[in-house]
Amino acid sequence: MGRVLELLKVSALLLAVGGDVAWARPKGELWAVLVAGSSSWMNYRHQADVCHAYQILHQHGVPDDHIIVMMEDDIAYNPENPDPGVIINRPDGPNVYEGVPRDYVGSSVTPENFLRVLSGDAEGLRGVGSGKVVRSGPNDRIFVNLVDHGGPGIFAFPRSLLKATDLADAVLAMHRDRKFGEMVLYVEACESGSMFSNLLPDDIGVHIQRHFGHRSRRVGPASRARQPITVELSRAAAAAIADWLLGARCWSGSKVPEVFLNMVCLQSNCGSTIYAVSASSPNQPSYACYMDEHLNTFLGDVFSIKWMEDTDREDIRRESLKKQFQIVRKEVTSSTVMQWGEIRLDRQHLSQFLGGKKVASGGRRRQRGNDFCLVGLLSLLSSCGVLCKHGDPSYDVPVAVLESRIRSSSNPQKTEDLKQQLEGLRQNRTFVSAVMASLVVHVTDSDLDMVDKVMHNSHGITRWSCYSAALDVFDKGCFRLAENPYALRVLQPIVNLCEHGYTAEQFARAVQAVCTHDPVRGME
Template identity: 30%
Template sequence: MGIFNLALLVLFGIGSFARDTPLNEFEIDNSLGDSLYKGKQWVVLVAGTSGWKKYRHQADICHAYQIVKSNGIPEENIITMIVDDIAHNIRNPRRGKIFNKPHKAFRGKDVYRGVQIDYRGSDVNSENFLNIITGNKTGMQNVGSGKVVEGGPHDTIFVNFVTHGSTGFLSFPDSFLFADELNNAFNNMYTNGNFAKMLLYIEASYGGSLFDGILNERTNIMAVTASGPRENSYACYYVGFPYYTFLGDDFSVTWMENSDSMYGDFSAADITVFEDYSVVREAIDDSNVMIYGDYHIGNEPLSSFIGYQENDSQSTKAISKKTVMSGMSSKDVDEYSVLDQLTNDKLTAIKKSELETELSKNNRMRSIINNIFRDIYSKVLTATPEIKEIVGEYDAPHNQQLTLKMFPCYRSIINTISDSCFSLTQNPYTLDRLNVFANLCVADNQIHELVNNLVNESCANIPKNIINVF
């Protein structure tokens, strides 16, 4: 070999080392192939809401469970967090069953059957989730199954999270998971060599706000979100009587129905994350499916995260529009359900009165919430009028880029509102109205001290029964 060629090889080797420095200097690079260093595949499935109106979230996650289980992911490597109050809910006409697709006309399957739930009820919270993905077994002692991701430097992790979201956070029934908390967990996992590659599928409004400008592009993590940083995700498959709820979410149903059909001419084992993303994004009109983080993950086979089981079916990879596309912004679905019930000719007078009372009360509570938020912001502007140029109007806040340093301020304001005014986790209507507070902290990450005092002042005499406002 000539000296010139030898020098090129040396330079290439140095460049490769600099570009893909292992987590541990003695660790052999996983890019050499799974044939030599086969890692485990871990799957974490989370439905972050509760209640019949959020049927679709648990249905999505149960469907995801069926996919990864049938794809050969070992049960011990699948971790599920589901409140589990849908299958046996008194409103469920098919008690003990959950469908992610209308079951009569479209032969939908019971996706709840056989699902092993590791954490249910009050165990479904942000603290436990962070303990699970970071492998904190001590923190999960005597909680649910106690299972955590016991990942190593050759393992993959797939996280599918379906819930409500708002600017900079995802919802649990009684807590929030903020972007900085999630980012800190990722950084610790990367530093500790807890994974080789990680892929997240996030179904939530404002999902992109957790990663846009925040998720590191060189830590082997990619996030695919149902919506961008400033938009809602969409529900689909609405079923009226007797369900009066949506059975799925647009992004989740699309990628999973695509996964269900990926056999035949194109081997599902070879389809990359980017290929799947492109098909799903093209099929969705209502929101912008986005990708963030380390784009190298996009070239990996999706099967390296969700598994693969050979199938003799000869269907094609491409998917078409879902048979029923009852798409609706997630912020409107609860009200739509109540209004639809009121159109039922067989509705009893008592039930009709109850629904009309619920709707009337909901509208009054919405007005109170808006008045409080406006009052707080108005007082902030009185104290610091110059900040309006950055924040914008209450009804039309500017689209500011979130930064990691603004989250302590933002979290403090969110917690103060929840403690002094009304629970934000239990009032989904509030989630579309928090961007103005995030903007305040982007403008001044010390402004929470002023804002918290104004929150306490504005909420001193409000009703105590503000709950479940949609």
């Protein structure tokens, strides 16, 4: 009954203000943090993705002092690059490296520095890189783009790991400290959904307030502006109103009044909102695409290519986060693109998070109907230029690259060397998998039924303290995960052991017994 009364209250208000409704948007700034967490020519695509993201923000008017870029910066002038100073993100594409700020490069690209940048800890970055941090306030918007390898609950940096719990803690602390109004995160990594699953609340905006401002009217002998009317609603009531209004976009005018399209609280005094999109589900790999035979590496990742090429095509002042999500989810067929957090934030236009300056479309714009009732019925086809419909799993990129080099080699000695590299890579992978199998056997005391469950099932992470502690032991005692990317592929059994009730202490004892090999790196 209370919800019905709230609906009636707002309906009466809307009728009362009639044509004088105006949306009072809070004034705020846009900040962006772009991170490529990998290094080496084999991982060319990650820095190419981030450089392309920078070009999008720059072209749409976001100033460089509000864009912070973190990347190893070992690609543009890599000895393997036949075009020094050039990075491309699609075949025959433009140089996306040009003008990219080198805020944090090399050894300064760490999870700790990333969290300092994001949270605005300028003192913690004194003397490090450019020193730039996000200096946002309660009305500001933040766009975060993370691109690299990943695993269950982790995102890799060149020499260490960012845990999902650390990211969530940092973002939620920023929310409590009112350091942003809205935050959007796009994450490209294997198992990237696990960075948000069961960690990112969908209700951190605690209440809804609406502000409706009237035009100035003459009242009595003097003219004065009437004060804005404030309506307080529960989240459920506001959501119901929004759903109804957005589902009935048949208006007599040429455009729905802006207020009706923004019935979700996005103002600072309503609490900040967080929305995230992951390239894959919590237990899927992400995929690389655009294998370049000339450069002998992949130029991009499927999810990143899809969202950025859609952005390049569209007028982002009109396209919403939701529309882009729907397009990208449909076009990315190799993994399941997912959204997390406050899903209703997806009604915002992309320009709110990528910049509002108008840019000439890089391709033929799709037809759009004038009737708001038909917008959601448009069936959109992919037009990626050279189509990027699918690709190789990120973890198989080293194999695909070596196989490509073998095919293109005309030198018998070089061909033989490449074959030996490929065989060595496969042996290393077999070794990593065998070590994990031995650890599982040791922890389960050779319970073969349990071994089979742990090695082949795929549980989500709920026992975070156990998993985090066991992960640290494996990282230090068996394989440095950031330096041995393939080892990220065998972490699921650690999750499963914890979920089946085994402890981090039991796993640590197994590591002591099994991981007696010398430290290794380069397990691609």
